[in-house]
Amino acid sequence: MENKYTLNIAHLYGDLMNTYGDLGNILVLKYYGKKMGIDVQSNVVSLDEDFKADDYDIAVFGGGQDFEQTIVSKDIQTKKAEIKKFIESDGCLLAICGGFQLLGKYYIDANGDKIPGIGVLDHYTEQQHDNRFIGNILIKNEETGEQYHGFENHQGVTYTGKGERPLGDVEKGYGNNGQDKAEGAIYKNVYCTYFHGPILARNNIIAKHILIKALKRRYPNDDFTKLEKMDVEKSY
């Protein structure tokens, strides 16, 4: 299929926030993009570089190691206004693990230090002691009824806030905090999660949702009913 559309991905701190396989989410967006006739481009936006909301259709923000995350937490404050603008103007954002945490108010790191996020979403993250949530996880999205598979591996426990609904209700595994049965968060076109896997490789339907939403935002006058009906092959 000839590429009729172009979508641009900002890979936020892709050189620092790159825990196991998060890059796979971008590879998968490009893979399905190609099948849908979209040329998907990606570009790392890191320390001391400007993030301009208008330049991008999708942003991917992965998780990182503690040390890298503290560095990112300082730099990202300078990008806060543009990220907020991007989110509020219905930009699609996929945030994993540390990326999820940094969009919220704050998180407590492994040393017990309180690291500020940018607070563009209303959640916050505390620390559990001597325990990590590790293992395969299965959740169900309340609105669509879709089930999502993933692998979680986190010490932080996150509590969602105003305007956020979970990505899914936990059917197997721990989720955000092991208590309220919620996993991840959805706000406008922002998808937050603790899922590795990577999430889009194991749940191609989310990749499709993101691509369609980004297309509709970039090309508001085009009709995407045909693409919306297109079946994405089951990857797993």
Next chain:
Amino acid sequence: MSLRSELATIAGKSSYWFLHTFMNGGSSLPGKITTKIDPAILEHLGKNYDVVVITGTNGKTLTTALTVQVLKTKYDNVLTNPSGSNMEQGLVTTFLKAKNNKNKRPLAVLEVDEANVVKLTKYIKPVAFVFTNIFRDQMDRYGEIYTTYKKIIDGVKLAPKATIIANGDAPIFNSADLPNPKIYYGFKNHNDEKDMKAEPNTDGILCPVCENILHYHYISYANLGNYFCPHCGFKRPMLSHELTKLGQLTPNSSSFKVDGQELSLGIGGVYNIYNALAAYSVGRFLGIEPAKAAEAFNSNERVFGRQEQINVEGKEVTLILVKNPVGLNQVIDMISKEKEAFSFIGLLNANYADGIDTSWIWDGEFERLKNMPIKKYITGGERYRDITFRLKVAGVDERIHDVEPNLEKVVKDIPNLPTNKVYILATYTAMMQLRKDFAEKGYIKGGIE
């Protein structure tokens, strides 16, 4: 010798003798018995040895094997531990097994797990430490690279006189202020004109001094190379041993030049050249002439790292263990040197020893495969769906890509492959299953411990 140490040694030695003679094994149990009786037994067992400790994420086993080969050109008696016996009890067993040597002060070259360095240095003060590299390993088991390095440093602090022989191309080994004498080895096969950054999904690229992103004049792989920080001036230290030229590289051989000496190795992979550089540097430290080291690398004695060659019904099969993204990418780079047509088999399990999270395969540069002369692909193992989809996204042609979850069937398929050469990349338990099957069919002798 205290009575306790003596008793402990006798108990350990006799249990080793018993296990070895009657049970055909025994690698950690004698150590367990001995340390139970005398927790400080290593102090007694190791006191007559000059010990070289080899540690790091990747390359411990091969560096240890190559170092022993190099040192044997001068020293008669070099004690070493088998791969997999690199924790405290395995180390105790290694000393227990040693034959008595009353005349000389023998050498011991020991591969030591990163977290076990401190358990050894509490009792034994080595003459040298070798640091190969620190990469992120299986995330569900090990911590971050900085935590791992700190564990090693905790051990080094108990032996401040030991010389550190470290990979100078790894920024992390230049980040701690230690009083120990230091020897660095690295690649100097380039000029300093270029200015580049590492690939986005590379780990450990922050300047340890000012926390900005490091730049490079040259990158050999991952975050290894001639690094510098444009913000604060932090840069690679002076190298004592320099690789000045890379010669011919194939999946089964490498030739290169170090300090003016031509060296060649009967195994492929740039990561193995680093292992050889480390072994060479230890040799030089202990008075081995460069030419002697070259001879040792060329000797017929086979060294096994994580790859081995197996003849399966006339097919030349190379079986390679993959366990983390950096290692995986090095293996992909190594097979890219193959000029003949070959078949590619990727086997993924997700048991504890493999790492239960399969996400790491997405950091593997499988996109490179489609530029290689590959005639057939097979993906399999318990997590065949993950690896199959990974190759699909990498652009592998579905018409020449078979999926076969069952490993026994994969082995049965090998003789029917369209190429003479076959490369199998397998995670730990998949490799073990495969080796067992190969052994039953008589392609290889026995399993490894």
